Amino acid sequence: MLSSHLSQVYRPDFGLLTDLYQLTMAAGYYDRQLHRRKSIFHLFYRSAPFGGEFALAAGLPLAVELVRGLKFSADDVQYLGRLTGANGQPLFREPFLNYLQRMRFSGDIYGVPEGEIVLPHEPLLRVEANLIEAQLLETALLTVLNFSTLIATKAARIRAVAGDDTVLEFGLRRAQGIDGGLTASRSAYLGGCDASSNVWAGRYYNIPVRGTHAHSWVMAFPSEEEAFDAYATAMPNNTIFLVDTYDTLGGIREAIRAGERLRQRGHEMLGIRLDSGDLLQLSIQAREMLDAAGFPNAKIVASDNLDEHTIQHLKASGARIDTWGVGTRLVTGHESPALGGVYKMAAIENADGEWETRVKRSSTPAKASNPGRLGIRRYADPASGQPLASLLYDDLGDPPSGPLITAAGTAFDLPSGARTEELLQPVFRSGDLVMDFPTLAESRSKAIENWARWAPLVGPHAIPYGLDARLHAQKLALLADHKA
Amino acid sequence: MLSSHLSQVYRPDFGLLTDLYQLTMAAGYYDRQLHRRKSIFHLFYRSAPFGGEFALAAGLPLAVELVRGLKFSADDVQYLGRLTGANGQPLFREPFLNYLQRMRFSGDIYGVPEGEIVLPHEPLLRVEANLIEAQLLETALLTVLNFSTLIATKAARIRAVAGDDTVLEFGLRRAQGIDGGLTASRSAYLGGCDASSNVWAGRYYNIPVRGTHAHSWVMAFPSEEEAFDAYATAMPNNTIFLVDTYDTLGGIREAIRAGERLRQRGHEMLGIRLDSGDLLQLSIQAREMLDAAGFPNAKIVASDNLDEHTIQHLKASGARIDTWGVGTRLVTGHESPALGGVYKMAAIENADGEWETRVKRSSTPAKASNPGRLGIRRYADPASGQPLASLLYDDLGDPPSGPLITAAGTAFDLPSGARTEELLQPVFRSGDLVMDFPTLAESRSKAIENWARWAPLVGPHAIPYGLDARLHAQKLALLADHKA
Numbered sequence: 001m002l003s004s005h006l007s008q009v010y011r012p013d014f015g016l017l018t019d020l021y022q023l024t025m026a027a028g029y030y031d032r033q034l035h036r037r038k039s040i041f042h043l044f045y046r047s048a049p050f051g052g053e054f055a056l057a058a059g060l061p062l063a064v065e066l067v068r069g070l071k072f073s074a075d076d077v078q079y080l081g082r083l084t085g086a087n088g089q090p091l092f093r094e095p096f097l098n099y100l101q102r103m104r105f106s107g108d109i110y111g112v113p114e115g116e117i118v119l120p121h122e123p124l125l126r127v128e129a130n131l132i133e134a135q136l137l138e139t140a141l142l143t144v145l146n147f148s149t150l151i152a153t154k155a156a157r158i159r160a161v162a163g164d165d166t167v168l169e170f171g172l173r174r175a176q177g178i179d180g181g182l183t184a185s186r187s188a189y190l191g192g193c194d195a196s197s198n199v200w201a202g203r204y205y206n207i208p209v210r211g212t213h214a215h216s217w218v219m220a221f222p223s224e225e226e227a228f229d230a231y232a233t234a235m236p237n238n239t240i241f242l243v244d245t246y247d248t249l250g251g252i253r254e255a256i257r258a259g260e261r262l263r264q265r266g267h268e269m270l271g272i273r274l275d276s277g278d279l280l281q282l283s284i285q286a287r288e289m290l291d292a293a294g295f296p297n298a299k300i301v302a303s304d305n306l307d308e309h310t311i312q313h314l315k316a317s318g319a320r321i322d323t324w325g326v327g328t329r330l331v332t333g334h335e336s337p338a339l340g341g342v343y344k345m346a347a348i349e350n351a352d353g354e355w356e357t358r359v360k361r362s363s364t365p366a367k368a369s370n371p372g373r374l375g376i377r378r379y380a381d382p383a384s385g386q387p388l389a390s391l392l393y394d395d396l397g398d399p400p401s402g403p404l405i406t407a408a409g410t411a412f413d414l415p416s417g418a419r420t421e422e423l424l425q426p427v428f429r430s431g432d433l434v435m436d437f438p439t440l441a442e443s444r445s446k447a448i449e450n451w452a453r454w455a456p457l458v459g460p461h462a463i464p465y466g467l468d469a470r471l472h473a474q475k476l477a478l479l480a481d482h483k484a
Numbered sequence: 485m486l487s488s489h490l491s492q493v494y495r496p497d498f499g500l501l502t503d504l505y506q507l508t509m510a511a512g513y514y515d516r517q518l519h520r521r522k523s524i525f526h527l528f529y530r531s532a533p534f535g536g537e538f539a540l541a542a543g544l545p546l547a548v549e550l551v552r553g554l555k556f557s558a559d560d561v562q563y564l565g566r567l568t569g570a571n572g573q574p575l576f577r578e579p580f581l582n583y584l585q586r587m588r589f590s591g592d593i594y595g596v597p598e599g600e601i602v603l604p605h606e607p608l609l610r611v612e613a614n615l616i617e618a619q620l621l622e623t624a625l626l627t628v629l630n631f632s633t634l635i636a637t638k639a640a641r642i643r644a645v646a647g648d649d650t651v652l653e654f655g656l657r658r659a660q661g662i663d664g665g666l667t668a669s670r671s672a673y674l675g676g677c678d679a680s681s682n683v684w685a686g687r688y689y690n691i692p693v694r695g696t697h698a699h700s701w702v703m704a705f706p707s708e709e710e711a712f713d714a715y716a717t718a719m720p721n722n723t724i725f726l727v728d729t730y731d732t733l734g735g736i737r738e739a740i741r742a743g744e745r746l747r748q749r750g751h752e753m754l755g756i757r758l759d760s761g762d763l764l765q766l767s768i769q770a771r772e773m774l775d776a777a778g779f780p781n782a783k784i785v786a787s788d789n790l791d792e793h794t795i796q797h798l799k800a801s802g803a804r805i806d807t808w809g810v811g812t813r814l815v816t817g818h819e820s821p822a823l824g825g826v827y828k829m830a831a832i833e834n835a836d837g838e839w840e841t842r843v844k845r846s847s848t849p850a851k852a853s854n855p856g857r858l859g860i861r862r863y864a865d866p867a868s869g870q871p872l873a874s875l876l877y878d879d880l881g882d883p884p885s886g887p888l889i890t891a892a893g894t895a896f897d898l899p900s901g902a903r904t905e906e907l908l909q910p911v912f913r914s915g916d917l918v919m920d921f922p923t924l925a926e927s928r929s930k931a932i933e934n935w936a937r938w939a940p941l942v943g944p945h946a947i948p949y950g951l952d953a954r955l956h957a958q959k960l961a962l963l964a965d966h967k968a
Contacts, residue, residue, distance in 0.1 A: 019656060019681035020695030028697070028718030034704060041700070079687045085721030086754055131704060138700075142657035143665055172503060173626035174822040179663030181627055197503035203563045211504030213512070216525070216622075216829040219842045220518065220615060234512030237569030246845050270570055276846065328822045337821035338658040338812045345700040358703045361730050362760060 014069035015100065016076050018139040023080065023092070026132045030096045035132035038349040040373050042123035043141055049150055049336035053458045054119050056156045056447055057112040058187050059148025061437055063125065064427060066140045067109065070133065072100045105133050106431040110424040112376070113438075114152075114190060115447035117454045118423075119390055119465050121407075122376045124149065124341070126424055131348065138343045146339040147180070148187045154308075154330055155191025156451040161312040166323040168210050169196045170303060171331030184331035190440060192448045193326070205440055212238055212273070218245040228258035236267040240301055243272050243286075252286050256293045271299030271322070279304065280319045287320035299323055307334060344369035347396065355396055359478045371478055372396050372471060376423035379415045387457060388415040390423075393468035400468035412464040498553035499584065500560050502623040507564065507576070510616045514580045519616035522833040524857050526607035527625055533634055533820035537942045538603050540640045540931055541596040542671050543632025545921055547609065548911060550624045551593065554617065556584045589617050590915040594908040596860070597922075598636075598674060599931035601938045602907075603874055603949050605891075606860045608633065608825070610908055615832065622827045630823040631664070632671045638792075638814055639675025640935040645796040650807040652694050653680040654787060655815030668815035674924060676932045677810070689924055696722055696757070702729040712742035720751040724785055727756050727770075736770050740777045755783030755806070763788065764803045771804035783807055791818060828853035831880065839880055843962045855962055856880050856955060860907035863899045871941060872899040874907075877952035884952035896948040 029035040107129020169188040175181030185201035195208035202209035221227035243251030259269030303325030357371035372394030379389040393400035402414035513519040591613020653672040659665030669685035679692035686693035705711035727735030743753030787809030841855035856878030863873040877884035886898035
């Protein structure tokens with residue numbers, strides 16, 4: 001029996017793309033007729049990945065597609081009808097399954113646009129919807145926003161150290177599944193990479209694609225010389241010669257000779273690629289050899305387990321590398337392979353139609369969630385646009401008045417005369433998509449600009465961020481209430 | 485502009501699911517009329533993940549689907565036709581694009597069945613095909629086999645330390661994309677997990693699914709007591725109460741009272757779940773409280789960043805946990821988020837139709853690839869079935885005769901009187917699928933049996949594995965040849 005999901009599962013119905021407990025809870029809410037109670041959930045992360053202090057928001061268009069795909073086909077429902085509990089009895093009853101088949105998302109969603117900076121505990125998404133809809137969306141929303149934000153953040157870190165150099169994402173073969181690769185390529189571009197090797201990413205997201213040849217090309221010919229010439233003949237306008245199949249310095253000499261022959265035919269060699277060995281020394285030698293041979297414009301591309309740390313080190317040491325090919329460590333997140341975002345209830349309507357706020361306690365108080373309908377208000381210098389503070393407040397009551405209380409308990413007055421901006425923007429209203437999405441390239445430009453602005457704001461230079469005093473008091477009261 | 489791949493890209497045509505350089509090389513092979521030259525490529529990893537010494541093969545059915553989907557639609561080809569090189573000229577020419585549109589995989593593939601143990605440098609896959617077909621498949625094959633094998637291996641490690649306890653995979657929300665989650669759930673089950681929370685995995689792979697309720701369920705009710713009763717009413721045959729929403733010991737007491745009320749209605753509480761705090765002490769206290777209250781059969785489920793290390797530690801310390809819920813650290817691979825498998829040419833037909841063998845050199849000799857048409861021969865004790873040796877040999881010449889040369893250069897005689905088995909099995913012949921696939925559950929049983937047999941064979945107890953003397957000599961000669 002051969003069974004695989006690749007050609008059968010990606011369809012518009014994403015209802016079943018969830019954890020079973022969302023469905024058992026949904027059945028329970030339906031059973032108690034609580035399923036249409038309004039609820040508010042926030043999706044946020046608690047600590048920034050890669051040892052950083054913030055993350056680059058990404059994945060909102062994917063989340064939108066999941067929300068629009070919150071549907072259950074007849075086959076989906078039949079599958080659920082066959083599931084059984086401990087005593088072999090069906091887990092789900094007929095009326096609930098019929099309800100599922102008719103259900104569509106009908107609520108409101110607010111989200112942080114792609115390319116914005118998000119601080120710990122600030123919601124990337126606020127879902128205000130019937131309890132059953134909000135609950136059923138949890139898992140899939142976490143999956144795409146956690147991963148997209150993780151990889152966009154890694155890419156932004158790499159972009160920042162690479163400066164004006166070109167950064168190429170090469171990671172598909174080491175990605176966590178096909179969609180892991182595709183979403184990684186999208187997020188990597190958003191975060192600041194210039195192009196990808198992933199042709200699906202090019203086709204489906206209009207991301208620039210780049211690539212020339214592999215070691216196997218060289219090995220397919222009797223000699224490196226023949227291999228380079230054959231490649232130059234086939235692709236005269238796309239010639240980056242990979243020089244380390246057998247011996248790197250010998251490969252560079254062969255590339256130069258191939259470049260000379262190519263020039264006689266009216267084309268310029270674009271450059272060479274180093275994929276192993278001491279990239280620092282080899283790049284310096286390669287630059288000297290290329291310059292001496294009359295190829296000062298030939299680029300040096302380097303790859304081999306690169307990330308922001310190795311790139312920074314190589315640049316600081318004087319490596320002569322123009323283009324960085326980054327793969328495994330970018331598309332998997334390497335040292336932080338998951339963002340750890342969570343999705344927590346913050347308010348629910350009671351039987352009288354009034355909001356009741358909720359917190360999830362935790363043994364570590366910093367892990368406790370925030371109650372209410374959270375807004376994120378950013379304060380910036382009106383002239384320079386420099387960020388001054390970021391305030392999390394409860395939108396259910398009066399407007400925030402400060403002071404701002406940080407996680408460490410320090411109070412700051414809200415900046416006066418600052419330009420303010422609400423970070424959470426309407427995405428869905430009553431089930432209808434209301435957000436206009438920029439192109440991925442536009443979001444990428446914004447991301448690069450934002451990251452450059454925020455990158456210095458770390459450690460002692462971090463701006464104050466935290467809770468409005470009223471939200472802070474409300475949270476403490478709720479936590480104390482549960483203790484009692 | 486809203487654009488996302490979720491509902492558009494998973495279709496039967498996987499031709500473009502590749503790195504651009506595979507296509508530029510393909511165009512070059514076509515240009516030189518080398519594209520139909522027979523070639524042999526091996527897909528293998530060089531060092532085992534998670535600090536282990538071998539991996540559990542997984543992903544072959546996904547690879548098969550990619551091979552069958554090696555097709556380019558008219559839209560795909562139009563997209564490629566629009567790509568340009570450095571001077572704005574099209575990268576690909578019409579005859580090549582026409583060829584692509586007609587191309588189907590027509591070669592032979594041998595693969596290691598799922599659930600077998602694979603050692604470093606042993607091919608998970610051997611592709612014998614027209615150069616162009618073998619090349620175009622590289623990236624996608626690596627993506628699915630790297631990731632599947634990685635997660636199946638992690639799951640096998642967890643299964644091994646969990647002993648007879650139940651292991652549930654809960655990782656979808658932290659997975660690297662939707663397909664990352666689905667492939668992870670599949671691989672986790674294959675490696676030995678008992679069930680998944682991922683309903684798509686249940687639906688598409690017939691994997692048992694499990695789940696009860698989250699903190700949000702408790703927070704949707706005015707009190708934990710009401711929440712547990714409501715859940716028990718809705719799902720009387722699926723009652724695992726999550727007890728740590730507010731205060732764990734208080735939650736256990738509420739669960740016991742809810743269990744007593746449930747019992748009066750003729751149902752048994754299945755157990756409780758701990759999701760935070762000191763799992764060792766809390767599980768011991770929970771067990772005492774449940775036993776004292778007359779619930780000796782109620783299971784204790786634990787979750788919270790678990791992996792094989794924490795599970796082993798908790799079990800050795802006397803934790804009273806029956807069921808382990810494992811998420812992030814399983815589905816992302818955590819400390820080893822990529823397997824690092826590669827795909828290397830080992831032979832190519834020359835103009836006279838004869839095989840020429842190839843190696844990819846490396847600055848580290850251990851990283852050099854092996855030449856020829858590799859076979860993996862396993863030697864086992866005929867009575868006990870215990871593995872005795874694993875031999876990599878070149879199938880292009882005479883049968884292997886030993887001795888076996890390890891990576892350290894030590895020579896071992898081949899075991900005499902042993903039962904031998906060829907690990908690589910035919911998957912495709914002349915483009916036709918010829919392998920019969922077992923069910924995923926059958927492969928899982930075999931995987932658990934294999935892992936249990938191999939787990940002790942590490943460090944000083946490792947069996948000899950390496951190259952047949954003839955292959956070893958051939959490799960050295962080729963490496964020396966390139967040096968010259």
